[in-house]
Amino acid sequence: MASSRDRQRKLARAKLDRQLARRAARARRRRQIQAGVGVAVVLVLIVAGSAWGLGAFDRDPPENTAAEEICLWTPQDASANTNLRDVGTPATTGLPTEGVRTMTVVTNQGVPVTAELDVAASPCAVASISHLAASSFYDNTKCHEITTEGAVRCGDPSGTGLGGPAYSFYDENVPTAAQPSASPAPDQPATYPKGTVAMVSSMPGANGSQFLIFFKDFTTADPTYSVVGRVTSGLDTVEKIGALPTVENEGGAKVKPKDDDVVVQSLTVTESAPSPATTPTTTSPTPAANSSAG
Incomplete structure (x- = not known):
């Protein structure tokens, strides 16, 4: 064991x-x-x-050979909305981003309205208006509304408020909201001063061809219109249009010109010429009187 x-x-x-x-x-x-x-x-x-x-790891940064896209044009279905008119889209690259352009609106209501468009603040809006103007998009269209906010609404070939080109673009230069106050200061600037040119659309943020020209100051705590420029001449014509009697439109609002159609006969956009240089004025010295001793 x-x-x-x-x-x-x-x-x-x-x-x-x-x-x-x-x-x-x-x-x-x-x-x-x-x-x-x-x-x-x-x-x-x-x-x-x-x-x-x-x-060994030192390399030059790759060059950005692609041109920078400045604006985005969102397609809209012209077959679904028959109020839209397809005239192509503006370029997305190589667009100007500084300076001003001159917009001239000829109507059947008086002297032409001239506005200065601010390229730096609203490059896409200016590019769109310029493209549409070059395509005669605005010619022989109606300003179909005199808004209760004090502006003339133009740029819709259908005259319904639902028309425009077959693309849209985003807001660019919306003013800061006015501060609510029981007794606003008398020197508080208007959100949209008289003479302002601003984009307007049937849907917020989807701008197309329609624009407003304000014939009186408008202040709001909820600004939604992108400012594109200001009137430099012909504001009397805008005020004349703003004073026309109105009737109800299809939506029931009393904003449609009653008797006279306000027709945009033509709208053009041109590059503003540089201001001429001011030549300083020189004053020739006055020769001193010769004094001779007697």
């Missing part, structure tokens, strides 16, 4: 020794692998650091 127990103990001891030996071998292999990886990482860092120091 004793010999049998001794043999079992020897066998168990031998088995344990074998397990310990295998565990030790695995531990040695793991340490060797970790050491090898560590050495490799150190070598990579050394090589990379040397290459960095020698300028």
